[in-house]
Each structure stands twice: as structure tokens, then as C-alpha cells.
Amino acid sequence: MIKSLKTLSHDLSDPAYQLDVLNNYSESLRQQPKFKEKLEEVDLYPLRPTGIEIFQINVGYMCNMTCKHCHVDAGPDRDEVMTKETLEHCLEALRNSDISTVDLTGGAPEMNPHFRWFVEQVSDLGKEIIVRSNLTILTTAPKYQELPEFFAEHDVEVTCSLPFYNKSRTDRQRGEGTYDRSIEALKKLNEIGYGIEGSGLELNLVYNPTGAFLPGSQESLEKEFKRQLDRKHGIRFNNLFTITNLPISRYLNFLLESDNLDEYMDRLITSFNPSAAKGVMCRNTISVGWDGTLYDCDFNQMLEMPVEEEAPQHISEWNEAKLNGREIKINQHCFGCTAGAGSSCGGTTT
Amino acid sequence: MSDSYYNPKDLKKFEDVGEFGPELAEKFFDYYGAVFEEGALSAREKALIALAVSHTVQCPYCIDAYTTESLEKGASEEQMMEAVHVASAIRGGSSLVHGVQMMNKTKDLSM
Ligand code: SF4
Ligand code: SF4
Numbered sequence: 516m517i518k519s520l521k522t523l524s525h526d527l528s529d530p531a532y533q534l535d536v537l538n539n540y541s542e543s544l545r546q547q548p549k550f551k552e553k554l555e556e557v558d559l560y561p562l563r564p565t566g567i568e569i570f571q572i573n574v575g576y577m578c579n580m581t582c583k584h585c586h587v588d589a590g591p592d593r594d595e596v597m598t599k600e601t602l603e604h605c606l607e608a609l610r611n612s613d614i615s616t617v618d619l620t621g622g623a624p625e626m627n628p629h630f631r632w633f634v635e636q637v638s639d640l641g642k643e644i645i646v647r648s649n650l651t652i653l654t655t656a657p658k659y660q661e662l663p664e665f666f667a668e669h670d671v672e673v674t675c676s677l678p679f680y681n682k683s684r685t686d687r688q689r690g691e692g693t694y695d696r697s698i699e700a701l702k703k704l705n706e707i708g709y710g711i712e713g714s715g716l717e718l719n720l721v722y723n724p725t726g727a728f729l730p731g732s733q734e735s736l737e738k739e740f741k742r743q744l745d746r747k748h749g750i751r752f753n754n755l756f757t758i759t760n761l762p763i764s765r766y767l768n769f770l771l772e773s774d775n776l777d778e779y780m781d782r783l784i785t786s787f788n789p790s791a792a793k794g795v796m797c798r799n800t801i802s803v804g805w806d807g808t809l810y811d812c813d814f815n816q817m818l819e820m821p822v823e824e825e826a827p828q829h830i831s832e833w834n835e836a837k838l839n840g841r842e843i844k845i846n847q848h849c850f851g852c853t854a855g856a857g858s859s860c861g862g863t864t865t
Numbered sequence: 866m867s868d869s870y871y872n873p874k875d876l877k878k879f880e881d882v883g884e885f886g887p888e889l890a891e892k893f894f895d896y897y898g899a900v901f902e903e904g905a906l907s908a909r910e911k912a913l914i915a916l917a918v919s920h921t922v923q924c925p926y927c928i929d930a931y932t933t934e935s936l937e938k939g940a941s942e943e944q945m946m947e948a949v950h951v952a953s954a955i956r957g958g959s960s961l962v963h964g965v966q967m968m969n970k971t972k973d974l975s976m
Contacts, residue, residue: 724937728933728936731937
């Protein structure tokens with residue numbers, strides 16, 4: 516079984532080392548402009564929220580898979596899982612807020628032992644719920660196989676990873692057998708109405724490049740995915756979100772091992788797009804870590820960069836006004852969000 | 866002086882050709898950009914055509930550029946290899962079809 520960088524005690528499991536690599540690993544990286552300078556040029560520094568709309572909770576780093584590009588360094592060997600107490604704190608914060616959307620991520624969020632209970636609670640609050648599913652989990656144990664019906668019952672939006680419309684590239688990134696199991700799960704979701712016009716059950720796919728290149732046009736890739744998946748498997752879905760791989764964690768490891776880091780950073784930086792910078796997701800999202808720590812986004816979470824000190828640090832100290840006034844923490848990895856058409860958990864940002 | 870004819874880094878300097886003649890370069894790059902826009906053919910189809918042509922003109926810069934471009938536009942390895950085979954078939958075929966001329970001439974000259 517492939518192990519996480521953390522279990523391997525790999526150098527790159529240290530966030531400080533990752534940031535050092537991004538800034539100083541080579542002459543070319545040292546000479547690159549800093550993200551802060553690029554924001555200054557377009558009058559966006561210091562970067563501030565426009566108002567929290569999305570409450571993203573990372574309910575744990577445990578996952579049934581160990582994908583090569585995972586920015587979470589998730590895997591079956593990770594045991595960080597959000598407790599019921601911390602989930603209660605999240606509910607308390609949501610009860611006192613106008614935030615419309617709750618986005619559940621991981622790891623495989625379904626593997627949190629309180630997952631169903633929590634979805635029910637959030638659903639009772641009348642919030643929109645997004646579950647980021649890796650699809651394969653829905654084909655494992657019976658308790659996971661039953662989830663599509665449970666999702667439909669609570670009107671959960673299912674947003675799932677499928678990096679490519681064929682087996683070879685999907686399996687190379689996510690592990691042998693992933694494509695076939697993903698297709699099986701998608702068929703099941705389609706069967707109960709997900710992704711089918713008029714059902715009101717939304718099924719979105721997430722595309723991320725399977726190598727050291729950037730995503731092409733979201734619209735055009737969506738068309739191609741729809742054509743290919745329909746032709747080969749009769750599968751339907753609503754939207755395709757293209758996401759740029761951020762150069763951290765296991766994807767950073769891939770860039771280093773394949774000697775693509777300088778070139779990739781150069782691509783990201785020369786593709787800096789001011790309107791994408793304006794729309795970065797940290798401006799309308801707050802990210803809650805498995806232990807309740809608050810972050811500007813899931814990437815900053817993995818780099819252990821919590822929200823600035825003047826803002827509440829933990830979900831139990833929730834104060835939306837203060838969080839809305841915070842300065843967002845940035846570093847060189849942020850160039851992944853601002854390249855080309857921009858990238859966020861909901862796809863492009865321009 | 867450079868010790869080889871092709872340097873991968875030169876690809877990024879393509880637009881610098883404007884240094885010795887900005888007006889024509891500008892016209893060329895405007896045209897180039899317009900050619901590759903999404904049109905009656907999708908940008909992905911155009912990238913695949915460019916990939917095939919790159920192999921025909923055997924330009925290493927173009928091959929690098931349009932391999933990346935094809936991947937980004939969502940082409941699969943199978944599609945990319947088929948595009949190269951199309952180039953190869955036309956190239957081979959264009960040699961072979963001249964065999965007819967050879968045969969004609971041979972017949973003209975022969976008893
Ligand atoms: S990318 Fe998603 S499915 Fe893959 S290991 Fe990471 S969390 Fe799990
Ligand atoms: S990495 Fe996070 S903090 Fe940086 S721009 Fe992207 S969303 Fe914002």
C-alpha cells in the first residue's frame with residue numbers, strides 16, 4: 516500500500532520545508548516575483564475577505580485512497596478525524612450565521628464516524644450541503660454503498676473527483692481500479708436521479724490535470740467529458756469544475772521527483788490573472804480543520820497557516836465579523852489559484 | 866555562441882522575434898492567436914492538428930508546445946498518437962503516391 520508522506524516521515528510532510536522549497540529551492544524559484552508583489556501590483560494587497568459564503572469543513576485526513584497528487588496527504592494511514600464535539604461547535608457557528616453553503620471535504624469525508632449525523636443536522640439548519648466524494652468510497656462497505664440514497668434524501672450536492680475520462684490516466688493518478696469503480700459509483704448516482712435533468716439532484720465532477728500542466732478551458736473540457744462519458748458509459752452529470760493542482764504536499768513531491776517544479780511554477784506565475792486574483796476562494800470561504808482550527812482555505816490548512824492572530828483561531832471562538840475583517844495569509848502556493856481562468860473548489864473564478 | 870541548434874528555453878523567447886521587426890511579428894501573433902481560438906473546430910481539435918503538423922515539420926519546439934497544449938485541452942494519449950499517425954500516413958503516403966509518377970515515367974521510357 517502507498518503510504519502518506521507523513522507516515523514516511525518525508526521531508527515534504529513538514530509545511531515549513533514545503534514553503535522553503537517553493538521560495539528557495541532553485542535559482543529560478545528565488546528569482547520569481549512573490550505572490551505578495553503581484554497582489555500589490557493589482558491593488559489587492561493585503562488580501563481581505565468579501566464575506567464568508569462557504570463554510571468548508573475538513574472532517575478528517577483519513578481516506579480509502581492515496582492519490583499521487585493529493586494536497587491533503589490523505590490516506591488509510593492518517594488518523595486525524597474531527598470529533599463530535601468539534602462538529603457541534605461547527606453547528607453552533609452555523610446556527611448563528613447567514614452562511615448559505617456547507618462544504619464537506621477530507622480525506623474521504625464519508626469516513627468520519629459522525630458523518631451521517633452531521634449531514635442530518637446541517638440539513639435541518641436549511642443550509643446547502645456539498646459533499647466532496649472520491650466516488651470509490653461509494654463502492655466499498657455496505658454502509659458507504661447506501662450513501663447515494665442518503666444524499667438524495669437530504670438534497671446533498673455531490674461533487675466528485677474524476678481526473679480524466681479514461682482509465683489509464685485516472686488510474687495513474689488515483690490508483691489501479693479507480694476508474695472502473697468511479698464509473699460504477701457514477702452509474703449508481705445517475706440511477707437514483709443524480710445528474711439527471713429535472714431531478715434537482717446535482718452531480719458535479721472535478722477535473723484536475725494528471726501531470727505537470729494546467730487545466731484547459733472548463734467549458735470545453737466539460738463538453739468533452741460529457742461526450743466521452745455519455746458515449747462510453749451513458750453517464751450524465753451537471754457541471755465539470757476544473758481545478759489547478761497547487762504545488763504543495765504530494766503534488767509538490769511529484770513536481771520535484773519529475774524535475775518539473777521550476778517550469779510549473781513559471782507557468783503558474785506567468786499566467787497570473789488579476790481577475791482570477793480578485794475571485795480567489797479564500798475571499799468568500801472559511802476552512803475548518805479536523806481539530807477545529809480556522810484557516811483561510813484548505814491549502815493553508817495543509818501548510819499549517821491558520822488565520823491571522825487577531826481573528827478567532829478556533830471554531831469554538833467563532834466570530835464572523837472579526838473573521839470577515841481578517842487579512843488572508845498568502846505565499847507562493849497561491850499562484851495556483853490565480854493562473855489563467857483561476858481555480859477554486861468550484862472551478863474557475865473568472 | 867550556442868553549442869546546439871535547439872535550446873528548449875528558446876521556445877519561451879518566441880515572441881522576442883518582434884525585436885528585429887515588430888510590425889510583422891505583431892501581425893503574425895495576432896493571426897496565430899486567432900487561428901487557435903475555439904471556432905468551427907474546437908481548440909482541442911486544433912491543438913491535435915497542430916501536434917500532427919509539428920511532427921510533419923519536425924519542429925521540436927512545436928512538438929513540446931503542442932504536446933502540452935493537447936494535454937491541457939483534454940486530449941488523451943490515444944488521440945495524440947492517432948494524430949501523429951495521421952501525419953505519418955500522409956508523409957509516407959505522399960512519398961508512395963509519387964511511385965505512380967515513377968511508374969508512368971518508367972513505362973514511357975521502356976520498350
Ligand atoms: S485526492 Fe482525495 S481521494 Fe485522493 S487521497 Fe486525497 S483526499 Fe483521498
Ligand atoms: S491558496 Fe488559499 S489563501 Fe492562497 S489564494 Fe488560494 S485560496 Fe487564497
